[in-house]
Amino acid sequence: MVFIATLVILFMLLWQGMRWYRSTLLAEQRVQVAEEVALRGSALSSAINRRFTLLKGLDAFIKTEAQLDDFEERFLRYSANLHANTSGLHNIVVAPDGVIQYIYPPAGNEHLLGYNLLTTQTTDLRKDIELAIQTEEIILGLPLDYAQQEWGVSARKAVYLEGDHFWGLVIIVIDLP
Structure with missing residues (x-):
């Protein structure tokens, strides 16, 4: 009887120790995952902010x-x-009066020329364009699949000449890893 009671107590201690060990491992894994997510999030944020600077430069170029x-x-x-000097930059678009007239690289993007962004039927795109025009800020769109398994995001900025005269839009598409 004492032997069985000892076995039960040992089994309970072993079971409790395994539960503690498992919860400790899970907690360590959570910390590692959180650190990795924070690191990747910081890198992505930094990359997008650098591309925003390019978009501001494109705005100045247009002006x-x-x-x-x-x-x-x-x-x-x-x-x-x-x-050529910016990794992760998929293409550059200039749309005077909201109509795409210039795009780089031109090869493979000819189908976009003449597309009117102001009358698009794509709801999310139209909302982003309207917001860019209203706020005069850079608007980052939702991720999009622009080729097989190639993802990117569009950053859009309205260009105003002479203060309040809407000239058009500048857009860059940023590759996502």
Whole structure:
């Protein structure tokens, strides 16, 4: 009888010890996952903020160059340089009056030329465009699948000339890892 009671007590201690060990392992795994998520989130936030700076630079480029006769040539040179020196930048779009007229790289994106962003039937896109125009801020869109298993996000900014004259939109599509 004493032997059985001892076995029961040992079994209960072993069972309790295993429960404690399992909960400790789970807690350690949670901490590791939280640290990894925080690190990746910080890296993604930093990458997006760097791309926002590029979008602000594109806005400044439009404000100084849009009225020139050779704007398309200047845009292509500027965008080629920007694209070549920035990893994770999928494409660059300029849409005077909300209509896509310039895109880099042009190859493979010809189907987007002439697309009117102001009259789009895509609800999320239309809301983002309206918000960019109303707030004059950079608006980050929802993630989109623009090719097979290639994801990105669009950052959009309204361009205003001479203070309050809406000129159009500048957009960059940022690759997501």
